[in-house]
Amino acid sequence: MKLVFATRNLGKLAELRALAGEGIEVVGLDEAGVPGEVEEDQPTFEGNARKKAEEVARRP
Secondary structure (H helix, E strand, O other), X not given: OEEEOOOOOHHHHHHHXXXXXXXXXXXXXXXXXXXXXXXXXXXXXXXXXXXXXXXXHXXX
């Protein structure tokens, strides 16, 4: 299974890979081939995370 995290932060990806179980491939936006940036303009971490996830999910 491949799990795409809406981040380009290599430190976050390393932490997530360490937490993921066997059989789960964790990739970031660059590895998934997602171009561009999502503006983090929400007032909370959760709001920005949700916005990025929704934006990435809409892209082909």
